[in-house]
Amino acid sequence: MDSTNTQAAPGDWSPTSWKSKKVLQDVAYENQEELTSVLGKLNKLPPLVSHYEIKNLRKQLAEVAENKRFLLQGGDCAELFDYCSHEPIESKLKVLLQMSLILVWGGRTSVTRIARMAGQYAKPRSKPTEIVDGKEYTAFRGDNVNGIALAERDPDPQRLLGAYFHSAATINYVRALISGGFADLHHPETWNLKEWKFAHVENPAVRAEYQTIVNRLNDSLDFMRTIGADDPSKDAIRTVDMFTSHEGLLLDYETSLTRKVDGKYYNLGTHYLWIGDRTRQLDGGHVEYFRGLENPVGVKVGPSMKPEELGPLLDILDPNCEPGKVTLITRYGHDKVSVYLPAHIAAVKATNHKVVWCCDPMHGNTESTASGVKTRRFDHIATELGRAFRIHKECQSKLGGVHFELTGDPVTETIGGSMNLQESDLGRNYQTFCDPRLNYEQSLDIAFMIAKYYEGERSPMKHL
Numbered sequence: 001m002d003s004t005n006t007q008a009a010p011g012d013w014s015p016t017s018w019k020s021k022k023v024l025q026d027v028a029y030e031n032q033e034e035l036t037s038v039l040g041k042l043n044k045l046p047p048l049v050s051h052y053e054i055k056n057l058r059k060q061l062a063e064v065a066e067n068k069r070f071l072l073q074g075g076d077c078a079e080l081f082d083y084c085s086h087e088p089i090e091s092k093l094k095v096l097l098q099m100s101l102i103l104v105w106g107g108r109t110s111v112t113r114i115a116r117m118a119g120q121y122a123k124p125r126s127k128p129t130e131i132v133d134g135k136e137y138t139a140f141r142g143d144n145v146n147g148i149a150l151a152e153r154d155p156d157p158q159r160l161l162g163a164y165f166h167s168a169a170t171i172n173y174v175r176a177l178i179s180g181g182f183a184d185l186h187h188p189e190t191w192n193l194k195e196w197k198f199a200h201v202e203n204p205a206v207r208a209e210y211q212t213i214v215n216r217l218n219d220s221l222d223f224m225r226t227i228g229a230d231d232p233s234k235d236a237i238r239t240v241d242m243f244t245s246h247e248g249l250l251l252d253y254e255t256s257l258t259r260k261v262d263g264k265y266y267n268l269g270t271h272y273l274w275i276g277d278r279t280r281q282l283d284g285g286h287v288e289y290f291r292g293l294e295n296p297v298g299v300k301v302g303p304s305m306k307p308e309e310l311g312p313l314l315d316i317l318d319p320n321c322e323p324g325k326v327t328l329i330t331r332y333g334h335d336k337v338s339v340y341l342p343a344h345i346a347a348v349k350a351t352n353h354k355v356v357w358c359c360d361p362m363h364g365n366t367e368s369t370a371s372g373v374k375t376r377r378f379d380h381i382a383t384e385l386g387r388a389f390r391i392h393k394e395c396q397s398k399l400g401g402v403h404f405e406l407t408g409d410p411v412t413e414t415i416g417g418s419m420n421l422q423e424s425d426l427g428r429n430y431q432t433f434c435d436p437r438l439n440y441e442q443s444l445d446i447a448f449m450i451a452k453y454y455e456g457e458r459s460p461m462k463h464l
């Protein structure tokens with residue numbers, strides 16, 4: 001493997017060609033020498049993922065783009081170094097696996113799982129600084145830049161090495177769990193579907209509906225066991241793929257983990273990267289860096305995306321029109337999705353690009369309570385998602401995936417869901433330092449909703 005970062009790949013691209021462009025959300029380090037030394041060290045460290053895995057993900061996303069698979073992407077808004085510990089990793093993996101099982105069953109389709117994990121540390125901010133007790137501090141930019149504590153707000157290059165090693169430890173444990181049987185469909189303490197009593201679900205009608213889905217799902221699993229389809233030697237049933245992803249925000253860090261393999265450039269720090277809604281300018285540094293990568297890439301698409309920008313953006317990121325190379329992760333808000341999505345679908349249809357359409361119903365639905373707590377309403381999340389499914393169908397397009405901020409832990413950050421969390425409950429276990437997430441039950445609520453949607457699609461009469 002050639003790990004130099006200087007050879008040009010497509011046309012005039014190189015892993016550092018972004019440096020000639022305007023880079024938004026950049027971090028100003030005081031000690032440039034220390035930064036250079038850290039980046040040199042990162043450039044020597046071994047990759048965290050292999051290009052074989054990235055090629056496998058590319059293949060799977062091509063199938064999503066061709067409507068043969070569904071994509072589930074989820075995890076924390078801001079991953080913290082502290083989450084690199086066995087319980088948070090296990091609970092996040094568990095909720096993603098359980099959601100995907102419900103989606104596989106409900107959609108009768110294979111599901112590709114991408115965790116926002118093992119590197120989701122850097123955060124874009126609307127303001128670079130904040131005032132606390134009359135004093136100005138650098139805003140918290142994520143654990144790979146600075147600390148949440150006011151005394152640790154100066155950007156520290158050593159945190160980039162911390163990001164690498166925490167990502168490595170996280171991904172190592174994810175791999176160990178998956179290859180050790182954590183994903184086995186019948187593993188009692190991980191799936192445990194038979195024990196579910198839905199005690200958290202307040203409404204008896206919803207509880208009965210969910211219980212029916214779980215009973216039927218368990219029936220299917222029993223049937224598979226009866227016919228031997230769950231034979232442990234059959235890897236497709238015992239094990240699953242779990243890919244990692246993060247926002248590719250800190251271009252110095254991303255460049256230092258970019259490697260040339262078989263004449264192509266891969267970011268081997270993660271399987272999948274996306275460009276945030278604030279950094280996707282056609283002539284900006286982020287789009288420039290992303291256009292040279294072999295990894296599949298995502299772009300967040302919000303209300304400020306002009307339909308006429310989509311074609312040129314896709315021409316840059318996907319010059320060979322390869323299905324699934326680009327995922328458009330739409331995030332408008334429940335009250336805006338109907339205004340913007342149809343024109344965005346039409347703009348992409350007018351090109352030769354086959355994208356994955358993915359709905360992020362989180363980032364357009366953030367609000368603050370009267371007392372200033374950042375939250376989201378489950379109903380708004382569900383509404384944006386439901387509308388996205390419907391609009392794609394009406395436009396003869398297909399929603400290929402979903403993107404959530406979630407955790408496997410019992411946090412109280414999002415209002416609503418089947419447990420009917422109230423605004424007054426938010427203080428009970430509000431943990432996030434960035435955006436509010438779905439908790440374990442709310443995440444499964446969403447998976448059941450999608451399963452129900454697919455059921456209705458298969459037998460529309462039932463839902464009339």
Ligand code: PEP
Pocket residue numbers: 077124275276277278300301331363435
């Ligand atoms: C995020 O995904 O955490 C985020 C900041 O999203 P967006 O770029 O869509 O605002």
Ligand code: CO
Pocket residue numbers: 077078363405434435
């Ligand atoms: Co977020």
